[in-house]
Amino acid sequence: MNAWSLLAAAPVEPALPSIDDFGKDPIGIVILKSAVIFIVLMLGVLFGVWYERKLISRMQNRYGPNRAGKFGLLQSVADGLKMGLKEDLMPRTVDKVIYFIAPVVLGVPAFLAFSVIPMGPKVNMFGVETPLQLTDLPVAVLLVLAMASIGVYGIVLAGWGSRSPYAMLGGLRASAQVVSYEIAMGLSFVGVFLFAGTLSTSGIVAAQASGNTLTLGGLDIPMPSWYMVLLLPSFLIYIVTMLGETNRVPFDLPEGEGELVGGFQTEYSNSLKFAVIMLAEYVNVFVVSAVSITLFMGGWRAPAPITTFWPEANTGYWPLLWFFLKMVLLFSFFIWARASLPRVRYDQLMSLGWKILIPVNLGWILLVATVRAMQIEGVNRTMVMILGALVVVGCFAIWLRFDTVLQRRKEDRAAQVEAEFEQLQAEPAAGGFPVPPLDLPHYRGVAAAAETRANKTAEVPSGSN
């Protein structure tokens, strides 16, 4: 026996809630929990805006907000107050009802999705034994997806009700993007359900508590308990769709300032109406982060080494800390992506969602299902093996075929461009437009060229010493 195993005491198991533990809270506790979730989300948005600005500033070698309060902590409070004191503009052409409903439709579902996120085990709250989760449903993950879908209505209505081309285009783009990425997002959850066997969020967290074992050919292979490791492709696809779903960089085309001004929120002047839209966007970011924590990152449970040194880490209110730390980590990832990635083009964005993420996801689901079928008792293993081999061969054949087709298309396109280029060089007035010769010193003008000739000095390009 070495020192390591002496150090490692058996972790104390917290009181795990099951679906039967929900719906029994007295009304006071329900209101308290709802209010706490609501207030923490609001404060979280204030903190998130500050944190994002601060972190992205440091990544870009500048200070960021540092005037209002210590470290600029009160900056978002000041911004919020200022928003309230700004003049509220409403263009006279807007559809008034839709224009006012849109921010509400956008904001409410964002908060509701948080009601099924588990944040801890059962605790004693003012003498009542209750889980640290507002509620849980047998179809909890469906609720999250449904709320994300309803949020799209807010975007569409905001774009439609504003009656302006920028808002309209932004709204259409945003809705097309969000629905496209929602499919890939929904598919990336299937692997988790295959292993957890439930849609209830507390059940999924409980399923990630202990290490899974994979029985292959009589061998018990211990598998990591977090689905993030076990189902890595699902997790990676979810990470991409999570950026697309919340319209964050590199997929922030709906509000691509360069082309669409502000997208669907163009006509919502910088007043409290806009504040609601912005709040909804940040809460959506928190929701997708919380979903990825719950489904892939072990939920509120402490990461593995902590429970070894501190057996009580998963009990009482401590899980709130682990949950918060994981949230900060994921939110930092959003900011990191924003600081390092350029915005993608719209057709690339849609192609990625429809042509890569969805087929890869479907193939991966079939593969996971075959592996899962091996673990079930009383299943003909040979049949499953044959089926699995068929799936793999089929996926490979499809990929090979697409690869050749894509390669051929790419060559065709290159040849076409080459041909056009040659044609252009042969006749400068190609296509009826007079084209100046490409080697003219046009941007410095004739005078500059004459001066160079007269002085006989070598030209010094700008930027060199």
Next chain:
Amino acid sequence: MELYAPILVLAVLAAGFAIFSVTIAPFTGPRRWNRAKLDAYECGIEPTPQPVGGGRFPLKYMITAMLFIVFDIEIIFLYPWAVAFDQLGMFGLVEMVLFIVTVLVAYAYVWRRKGLDWD
């Protein structure tokens, strides 16, 4: 029903806040009338006249919406299958392979007919 009641409580809180913010917005700020401020924003040019009732939008977006429904329904079939996979066993696996292959045929058709091309 008790499981769903807490969601309603949170909904009331969130809706209350959102509706309050939206309705109070016109009253908290100053109001200075200016004709140009009340036009739709189009970077300074005269706003495009918009038809009453919303006008038209490109058909491409409708196709995207239809495709979304197709695949969303597919997901709806996948979820119960994934949850009940242990009970279904071999039958569930074979059925789902056939189902996904069937959907892939439609998917290949859409792709081939340029339904998945955006520009």
